[in-house]
Amino acid sequence: MPLELKEIIAARLGENYELHHKHLNRTLVAAQRVIGFDKVYARAEGAYLYDMDNRAYLDFLSGYSVFNVGRNHPVVKKAIRDVLDLDLPNMVQMDCSLLSGLLAEAITKRTPPHLDAVFFCNSGTEAMEGALKFARAATQRKRVLSLESAFHGLSLGSLSLMGCESFTEGFGPLMDEWDTRISLDDIDSLGRELAKRDVAAFVIEPVQGKGCKYPKGDFYQRAQELCRKHGTLLICDEVQTGLGRTGKMFGFEHWNLEPDIITLAKTLSGGYVPCGAIVARRDIYQKTFSRMDRCVVHSTTFGRNNLAMACGLAALEIIDDEKLIENAARMGEMLIQRIDALRTKHSFIKEVRGKGLIIAIEFHEPTEFKLKMAWKLLHKVDKVLFAQMVVTQMLSKHRILTQVAGHAMDVVKILPPLIIGEKEVDLFVAALDDVLTDCRKFPGPMWEIGQNFVRAAMGNKRATPQQPATPVASV
């Protein structure tokens, strides 16, 4: 009997959380239940997810920026079908496949001319690990500097770049040489560290995933100058910001940077097949693959697989054809302006910031007396609970999926697919306005949600005092 996937899915959809509780990460199941995220999605198209009753949910999370071209895009689907129909030889390994050559060509058409050598892998963190190896091999230096509040992935090397204990706790020791973190805008500290001339690379996300932070002034440009002066490579982690997310092809373009290495993943394959890439200067690349006996010294089995490569070609074509970068810039500006306009009405909103369609809405203590008390109560337990309350209500009342931006931050982050139009902007802004209006009613149903979080968080704290109280805070 062949596998009848359609029948299996039709028969068993709805068992999702039970199966995960039994066989996968039951802590995540519990957390999703607490925050009301335990939905069963049956189908997806474009900017929307649909549940088993065919109710639409507006996806302002895009699978953490994987579905920039929207979900289940027909051009990506066709590319997959074509690869399968052609019975192509896949991952022969001891050959040079056509599709990986074509995708490398397509990527380097879009990068500045000096970034002309590509290495394919399977994920963002893998791209980062590879980039750091390339930097060490090229400079023969050990240290790596990164920024505070950075996120570069959760394998040990990438993790070593991050100061966030919520992610590192329990996994040490990490790489000692990589644990110097620079505050955004602290050019003096950066200069001092680089002057030691033992730093292989300085790593930045042009717009940080956690909280959408970026320098207001010329910190990046000055950092690049200092890197050049002291022989340090500049690595831009474009895993989230690359390929249109920020309203430009790459995030570094906002600061006219010329990084030595960039990393890509997430939306590179249009959302279907894992795919990551390192794009480097050829001279840097060759320092890793420096002799015949080192020709596969850095490699990964599935790196150049045909499905990922074909999807990559399709995704890049869609980004151009549908003018998604221009759309991201326009819709992003509209969203930021319209959310910012809510500040006069809702004193909870501290700041709205972002570039293109990576946007953070940061909250702070409201000015109204009664609300101040409620706010303080919630924040005694965990800094992120107000933002979590907003995210939960956005989903349960308005069926709009968003996320909390990171641990210990009162920030809601939105990452809509780059295909959204004014209709989706209207839906989001009206929903946020309504949820924040509900937040102004204390006591009221919104604060009951908050109380439930507090209860869950306190239970969690009692069980394992080391854990953050927050049910779920992701990047």
Ligand code: PLP
């Ligand atoms: N770098 C950045 C900027 C990211 O946002 C992420 C993931 O969120 C990663 C690296 C890690 O990517 P992956 O989850 O594919 O390993």
